[in-house]
Amino acid sequence: MNVRDDLTEAYRLAWEHIAAPGSWFTGAQRVELASTVQLAMVDPDPLPPWVAVTSTDRLPAERAAPDAAHDAAYRIARHAATITDDVHRRFADELGELPYVELCAIVSTVAAVTSFHRNTGLPVPPMPSPIDGAPTREQPAELATATLNWVPVAAPADEVAAVVQAYSAVPGEWVNTWRLADAQYMPEPEMVHPDWTRRPGGLTRAQMELVAARVALLRECFY
Amino acid sequence: MLSWSSTETDERIDLTAVADGCDGVGLEHGDALLRFASACAGDDDAQLAAARAALVGETDEPFMIDAAAVAANFEMMTRLADGTGASMPRDRLDRSATEIATMRIAGVPSHRVGLPVLVIDGDRFDDLAGLADEWSRHLDGHRWRGNLDAFNDILRGGFGTPEGGFVLRWLSADRSRRLLGATLFDTIVEIIRTHGPGGDEAEDGVVLDLR
Structure with a gap:
């Protein structure tokens, strides 16, 4: 099957991005969380939304990432529509608001890569090997409270669509997400052209x- | 965006067919695309393979790959939107009222705007009779005594629950499932879901929020 070069490259870079240290999680934690996302997406006997995956025996006993991150990853991956502001706050209180944003981006990135390969009948690429290094702590110079999202965003808030500003507080995730969207859907400047x-x-x-x-x-x- | 893009390009789309997932969408290759998109979002690999083959047969492989990529993009964007609580400005919602009604999406949990919330607190009862008392607090001049057929009728409206749909928020749902028993609890949940998004009586707009 001949997949477009820009798509192939976007997915390769997405996997490389998952393996690298993020702003708030190490590469090892990110790859581990990505595995939890894949588990949730293909789980033949999915957990209901109110059951924490870490309360079951479905994950490896030794884990580098916090339990709350795994629980949030499974729930957003499998039951995203059940996330309420209360649920978001519960996870964000445990993880921190910006790590929560990074976690959402790990989930959505893995959802994209996994879905495309399943949709086309191609094998899902194996999880990348984690890249060593500490989290970068990269964040915008100024954060703002948004009215169009629960999560904080790069200032100024609410001047672009909610989905566009959603990951702006974690710049690396914002870049990766919109690179994927350009290849999968359309380049952002073309959005206005029907x-x-x-x-x-x-x-x-x-x-x-x-x-x-x-x-x-x-x-x-x-x- | 679907409504906008089709209007701008003079293509007629039947949004009801899109909502129902049935033939008659009205776009070139629309029915094959709709079946493929439905299968991409489903769990049945055999159905997906069949829908993929049908789309390739009707178009070509690059077309299918582009459609698969768009579907993957919205697997990404739905997690992004719902994880971060993305919402639309009020004026845009108002402009889209017709499409929202046609697509029957006003009641989905991620609407995040305005539906009244009725709470069942699982810490306040230990059995079906207790659940009946808890639920009856929300009924106007009526009492539910635990009969499941009657419960089904009540969810259709007319017994004091809000007209136009509501969120039924069940707190300590895991405790209720333990005390009521998995079979009874799951049956009640199934009844409730019949009256909400994706259910046979979705027009009742009952959104179950288990916590």
């Missing part, structure tokens, strides 16, 4: 939005 298509004979904009709407509906994602 007749944009990637190539002659490719999906029209309406066909793309049909796929997007159906997936979001089945995931019970209002946004």
